[in-house]
Every structure is written in structure tokens, then in C-alpha cells.
Amino acid sequence: MNSELDILILAAGLGTRMRSGKAKVLHHLDGRPLITHVCETAANLDPENIFVVVGHQAEEVTAAVNAEFNDPRIKFVRQEKMLGTGDAVASAREALSGRDSRLLVLSGDVPLINEQTLRSLLETPSAATILTVTLHDPTGYGRVIRSEEGKFDRIVEQKDASPDELAVKEINSGIYCFDTGKLFAALSKISNHNAQGEYYLTDVPGILRQEGETVRLFLHNDPLEIEGVNDRRQLAEMETRLRARTIEKLMLDAGVTFTDPSSVYVSSRAVIGRDTVIYQNVTIEGSTTIGENCVIRPGTRISASKVGSSVEIRDNCLIADSTVNDNCVVGPMAQLRGGAEMAENSHVGNFVELKKTRLGKGSKANHLTYLGDATIGEKTNIGAGTITCNYDGTHKHPTTIGDNVKIGSDTMLVAPVIVGDGAATGAGSVVTKDVPANSLVAGVPAKVKKVVAKES
Ligand code: UD1
Ligand code: MG
Secondary structure, three states: OOOOEEEEEEOOOOOHHHOOOOOHHHOEEOOEEHHHHHHHHHHHOOOOEEEEEEEOEHHHHHHHHHHHOOOOOEEEEEOOOOOOHHHHHHOOHHHHOOOOOEEEEEEOOOOOOOHHHHHHHHHOOOOEEEEEEEOOOOOOOOEEEEOOOOOEEEEEOHHHOOHHHHOOOEEEEEEEEEEHHHHHHHHOOOOOOOOOOOOOOOHHHHHHHHOOOOEEEEEEOOHHHHOOOOOHHHHHHHHHHHHHHHHHHHHHOOOOEEOOHHHOEEOOOOEEOOOOEEOOOOEEEOOOEEOOOOEEOOOOEEEOOEEOOOOEEOOOOEEEOOEEOOOOEEOOOOEEEOOOEEOOOOEEEEEEEEEOOEEOOOOEEEEEEEEEOEEEOOOOEEOOOOEEEOEOOOOEOOEEEOOOOEEOOOOEEEOOEEEOOOOEEOOOOEEOOOEOOOEEEEOOOOEEEEEOOOOO
16 A cells, blocks of 8 residues: 555535535635635645645635645645536646555545544555445435445436436545546546536546456445535534534533533534533634633623633623633623733623733723723722723824722723822823822823822
């Protein structure tokens, strides 16, 4: 058996059945373009090369792959005219010429194929091995026709199949492992004399068999891994089933409680600790991590964020690209974004927004507040209606607030500005100048009224 492995991913088609202006492989599943799922699985198999065949919206597909992967093994091959899957593979002929390798062919629209399944597929040496599955409803797929002895005979596409062939439930997954040299030799012999006038890759195994080569069938038992996305209904169904599988794993393996699993979306990349309770209509996106013993109340969305343990996130919050440490309370109706961070035991309440702001240990901003580009110390209280005026119309400016500060209700902090430790602002202050430590300022513009405690 050739030891070296190359991988080819077919991703040049438009996907007419999607009825979309966007190439099929750019549609999202589990929050990421279909093509990136396949590229990730391919990369995990340690191949020498990964060729992605691009055609329709080649630049966009290339950009989507490059946005997630910085992998020199991934190369792009251009299919000029989309003449079928056989023609798509043929466009990599030059790139693969002289390679004494096995070529694993994957489809950009079969996103959930499992790495372990592919490793098993690669174990059997042959001119071609075809990954197949038996489907209750095989409509649309190429059917795998076996000989009387149960060996591979040929693949027949749905549109070319006779009624008897249409009744066959074993389908071609579109995933194959070929001997690279034998594949390209056979590929020169396929024609486009079929119902779709296309060059079918599916004709290659039949040609190899006729030439006396070994063609194996690898019958797999998990349809979800093998199903393709050809229209939006299939995409939605796959999303639903993938989500159900992710949530089931979190319940059974990780010990997470879901009060209403069917209404919750959780990314398959999320990690959630045990005894965390997730209520209805919660969305958890990207590589979010959530610790143990948290409560996530209804209507909240958490995206690409890190949440510690024993955190309560109340109803209808949005937390994106941010960090919430242990024992914090967030919400209801709060927003954290742009790398916001809440240190342990801090609280953010209703209608509070934190942007690129760090709220220190034990500090609180409980009502109606905007904190942007701010660094806030420990045990500080931000009164209701406080605003960091961080934008002068051209530039953003920072606000720094020390430890044990009391910002009075409705304070405007006109950045750049520093409020020293132990200081306080009166209700309605407009703070335009730095506030010395341990002093009380008030008024518009705010002036020092008294020193509240001696600096030590
Ligand atoms: C293909 C198989 C079918 C199999 C099914 C599994 C053929 C002829 N048929 O059908 O037997 O059951 O996959 O999902 O191969 N592509 C290109 N260039 C082209 C045409 C397609 O790169 O000229 C790419 C598409 O972007 C897609 C993949 O190849 O990622 C499969 O193409 P698609 O049109 O979806 O083929 P199916 O009809 O699903
Ligand atoms: Mg398809």
C-alpha cells in the first residue's frame, strides 16, 4: 500500500438546488462554512497535501478556507468549467502528477464525515474504496449496485437509474480512496454520455473493476456523517440533528442540564461543565467555554466567550468575545462585547453594556450603564445611568477607575479620564478632569467638593 496520503476536496459546484447567490460550500452549518468542516477533518488525517477544487466563487471559497486555516498543505486547484465531479478531479491532474500516493476524495458538501471513519476507510488497500451507507430514503444519491456475490459492480446516478436501481437503498457517499495513478488513468476514459451530460467521478470505480482492479465497498452505519447538503431543507435538518447530538453528549457525558433541549442551540465546539443548567431559547456559539454550576437563563446568546464556574447569566443577555470569571452575575438584558472582562464576583445588571472594558473583582454596575474602553478596579460601584463618554467623534479614549470608588448615578465620565482609588462622584456629575484619590467631585463640570478620606 502507498504510505503517502493526499486529499482532494470537491468544492467547485454552485449548488443550484440551494437557490442561492452564494456557493453551496459557503453556507453555514454549526456556525461555520460547510467547506471548513471538511478541511478540518482532512487536516487531522495528516496528509501530505490537501487540494481544494474551486470554481464557482473561487475567491470567496478560498478566502473562507484561509480565514480559518493557515496550513501550507492546503492548496487550491481551479476547475474552469463545472463539467461534473469527474472533471473536477481531473483539474488536479497536473498538481498530482507523479505522486505515488493514495488519494482520499472528499466532498465539500458532506460536512460531518468523521475522522475515525476515514481512517478505517484508508486501512484497506485497493484501486478504489467507496464509502457507502444504507438510507431509508436514498432519493437524490447515486446508488451502489452490487453483483450477485455482493461485490461492487457500478454506481448509477439517480437521474440515470432504472426503477429497479432506484429501489436500491445503498448509496454512494461521494467519499472514496483511490490509488492516485490508477484513478487518473481511469479518469481519461470516462465520458459525459448520461442524463446530466456531466463527467461523473462515479464512473471511475466501474471502469477500474472492468479492468480487473480491486474495488471495495466500505459500508458505514451512520447516515448523519455521510449525508450531503444539496438544498436548504437538508441543511436545516442536518443542523437540527447535529445540534441534538451535541446536546445529548453534553447531557450524557458532561452532566449539563437542559430544561428544553429542542429550543437550545449549542455549537459542537462549545465546552460546558457539569451541573450547569441551561434554560430554553439559549444560543451558545463558537468555541465558547462555560464552567461548572452555572445557570444560563432564557433568551441569552453567548458567542466565542469564556464563562467561569458558578456564574449566573440572567434572561436575555448577549455576551460576545468576552470573559466572565467565577461567581459573577450578569443581566438580565446586559451586553458584553469586544473583549469585555468581568473579574470574579463582579455584577453587571439590567441595560448595562460593557465594551472592551475590565470590571474588577467584586465591582458592580447594576443599572442602565455604558462602560466602553474602561478599566475599573476592585469593589467599585458604578451608579445607575453612568456613561463613559469614550468617543469624541473621531477617536476612542480610555477611562480608568480605581478601587473602592463610588460613581454616583447619572455620572458622565468624559474620556480620557482617571478616577483615583476611594474617590466618589455626585449624582449627575460631568467629569471632565482626573479625580484625585479619596475625593468627592460633583457638578457640571465636576469639581472637588471635599476629601472623603486621607490618602494613606
Ligand atoms: C454526488 C455523486 C453521487 C453521490 C453524492 C453524495 C457524482 C456524479 N455523483 O452527487 O453519486 O451519491 O455526490 O453526496 O459524483 N463539484 C465540483 N465540480 C463540478 C461538480 C461538482 O467541484 O463540476 C463538487 C460540488 O461542489 C460538491 C461535490 O462536487 O461539493 C458533489 O457535487 P454535487 O453536484 O453535489 O453531486 P451530487 O449530485 O450530490
Ligand atoms: Mg451533493
